[in-house]
Amino acid sequence: MQPLLTVGLLKKYFPLDRGMFSRTKAVVRAVDGVSFELQKGETLGLVGESGSGKTTVGRCILRLIKPTSGDVLFDNMNVTRLPASELKKLRRQMQIIFQDPYGCLTPRLRIRTILKEPLEIHGIGTKSDHTDIVVTVLRRVGLRPEHMNRFPHEFSGGQRQRIAIARTLMVNPELIIADEPVSALDVSIQAQIINLLVELQRELGLSYLLISHDLSVVHYMCDRIAVMYLGKIVEMTTRSDLYLNPLHPYTQALLSAIPEPNTGPKREKILLGGEVPSPINPPAGCSFHPRCNYKMETCTKVEPLLKGVGDSHWVSCHLR
Numbered sequence: 001m002q003p004l005l006t007v008g009l010l011k012k013y014f015p016l017d018r019g020m021f022s023r024t025k026a027v028v029r030a031v032d033g034v035s036f037e038l039q040k041g042e043t044l045g046l047v048g049e050s051g052s053g054k055t056t057v058g059r060c061i062l063r064l065i066k067p068t069s070g071d072v073l074f075d076n077m078n079v080t081r082l083p084a085s086e087l088k089k090l091r092r093q094m095q096i097i098f099q100d101p102y103g104c105l106t107p108r109l110r111i112r113t114i115l116k117e118p119l120e121i122h123g124i125g126t127k128s129d130h131t132d133i134v135v136t137v138l139r140r141v142g143l144r145p146e147h148m149n150r151f152p153h154e155f156s157g158g159q160r161q162r163i164a165i166a167r168t169l170m171v172n173p174e175l176i177i178a179d180e181p182v183s184a185l186d187v188s189i190q191a192q193i194i195n196l197l198v199e200l201q202r203e204l205g206l207s208y209l210l211i212s213h214d215l216s217v218v219h220y221m222c223d224r225i226a227v228m229y230l231g232k233i234v235e236m237t238t239r240s241d242l243y244l245n246p247l248h249p250y251t252q253a254l255l256s257a258i259p260e261p262n263t264g265p266k267r268e269k270i271l272l273g274g275e276v277p278s279p280i281n282p283p284a285g286c287s288f289h290p291r292c293n294y295k296m297e298t299c300t301k302v303e304p305l306l307k308g309v310g311d312s313h314w315v316s317c318h319l320r
């Protein structure tokens with residue numbers, strides 16, 4: 001089956017301004033050769049610590065920022081090579097939910113105006129249809145029709161995230177990139193929003209790329225999971241395989257830090273030594289070697305490649 005999304009050797013380097021007299025051109029290697037596929041109706045989780053590059057991957061896919069190199073194929077379109085005039089069509093099919101539901105809603109606009117805006121931009125329906133579409137979508141995300149007359153500040157954080165989700169649904173997208181969609185919410189509200197996203201996927205056949213640092217959220221929502229470290233994917237497999245049989249020492253350490261006992265076998269907490277290296281000057285060989293408890297001499301010299309080690313299980317480590 002043709003994947004809905006194919007990301008191939010995606011790189012995003014940000015140039016660093018070292019001053020006008022500097023001869024060296026430093027770059028931050030935020031994303032450094034990331035490849036994966038996403039099938040229609042699937043949820044793929046991108047996990048990793050802050051600074052691992054997962055958010056930059058999401059923004060490159062949407063062309064909110066231009067990748068340095070690599071390809072993003074969505075529904076047979078090469079997103080990285082689309083002219084600006086074609087991006088509007090693409091944005092209808094791919095939408096994003098941001099972490100901060102308040103920051104992404106214009107405070108001086110009523111909800112009905114916020115929700116009608118995408119319909120107007122993309123020329124969907126007639127003006128007389130718009131209110132009916134707003135009512136339908138508000139109900140779908142668990143809000144009431146009368147909520148359309150209020151302003152964003154009149155809602156709680158969870159309700160604002162429902163409105164942000166409603167706005168993505170207005171254009172009937174195929175893919176939603178959810179960037180830390182619940183991390184700004186109270187724990188008691190997080191489960192409601194996660195359940196809403198799961199229900200919407202079932203009803204509408206949506207595909208999700210879920211970007212999160214929270215392995216419990218990813219475990220609940222995702223079919224497959226890719227673990228990122230310093231701009232690269234270091235392990236990628238199905239949800240159950242990752243939690244039962246993590247192979248990369250970084251994944252093992254991340255999983256050992258999950259407090260909930262219901263996400264797999266009981267694990268000894270693994271403390272990582274060393275500092276997270278700088279993406280400006282990543283270590284030679286395996287970029288995880290300064291923190292790895294299993295480091296060998298070869299790890300400091302030879303970069304391990306992401307290779308298949310079983311059914312749909314990929315890992316980059318010299319031990320495998």
Ligand code: SF4
Pocket residue numbers: 248249250286287288289292293294295296299304316317318319
């Ligand atoms: Fe650790 Fe070496 Fe594997 Fe890197 S390649 S994760 S340093 S054992």
